[in-house]
Amino acid sequence: MPFRSLAFKLPAYVTVIVIMALAISGYLIDRNLLAYHRDAAESTLATSIQQINTTLNDISHEIHEEAQWLESQARVLAALSLIRDFEDPENYQAIIFNPEKQRIADDLQALIQNGRANSAYVFSHDNQLVSYARQGSQGLEQGIVSFEQATAKLQQHTRHTDSDDLLLLAEINDGWQAVQHQDGDYHLIHGAPYYIHVHPLTQQNQALGTLVLAYALSETVFQQVLPSGVQAHLINKADALNQYSDQPQQMLETTSLLHNDSGFWQYQGFASQSAIPGALLHYPASQYHEEQRITREGLIIAMLVTALLMVPLSLWRIRQLILTPLNQLMRGIATIGAGQHQPIRSTFSVRELDHLAQTLNQMASNCSTVSNA
16 A cells, blocks of 8 residues: 555655644744744833933923023023113003013923924013913914013014914913022923022022023824834823823833733923923834734744745655655665666665665675576
8 A cells, every 4th residue: 555655654744743843843933922022022112212212302402402401591691680780560661671571482482493492481580470472273473572661571473364373471480480499490381390400590609580491292203213013191290191001100110121911101200200291112013913923923934834845845855765766676676576686776875775785786796696506
């Protein structure tokens, strides 16, 4: 029966062994996919945190340089010196002070247009707003503080017509004026997170006022520097973590990944690891499953290609090294068995088969000698 022949069994065994080896290897690799993708998520989120810190450092460095540039403007310091020495809200001379304040506002607007900061405020030595400029939702906006009957009035200049977008003097005083006396560089102003640099303005060691430069931190700021697939959520208060995890405090306290059904999470505060505000980084489960699917498909394709290459190659080598020489030996043995003592003249690449052929030739020679005697 052909199933009992070596020509059938040997290739069949090789084919089965190759397929089983590939299947077992694929199974073991697949079992380690979760650990692999967890490591990939951890590495990706670690890179994301580095990118966030780098971005924050760049913002800080550029805004410090912008503050030094404004301090180097002699006309700004001269205007603040004039305001410090001669401004009197009771007897305010608008024709003298308003043009000076407007020039400061123009410098602040130029700084915003050409630099990183998107809000700039100058306060006098007695903490009264002098001038400001900012990038509003509808365009650039600037303003100065004038006085009418000893009452501060905000005079604003902007190209857009939506008055609802304009700042109120009370908003500036509640937010930007108060921040001068708070510690740290990251603050919430009217619920929105900012990087804030408070820079004293002095001349000959005498205080003239204070410059407050701010940069609004948004998810877009960080999303554009993060690796593909990672999502950033700004956290302005600890309660906001509740919508992402049932253990929000653990998110703040741990430096390792948290994993749930929606993916991998890691929190990074702006001022420190657990500080508020900060960014909650999310490596979605959909991203993990997609990468797992791609890896599995790649693994299956690799196994199929390997099997398609290995099996035919193995069968060809088995036929060349074993089956063909065995067939030649079998024909030689059949010839000897038929009484024709002809030597087997083939030389085989397998030493054992070559030795067997030599032994059969010696047997044929001995049989021929005996039959001729």
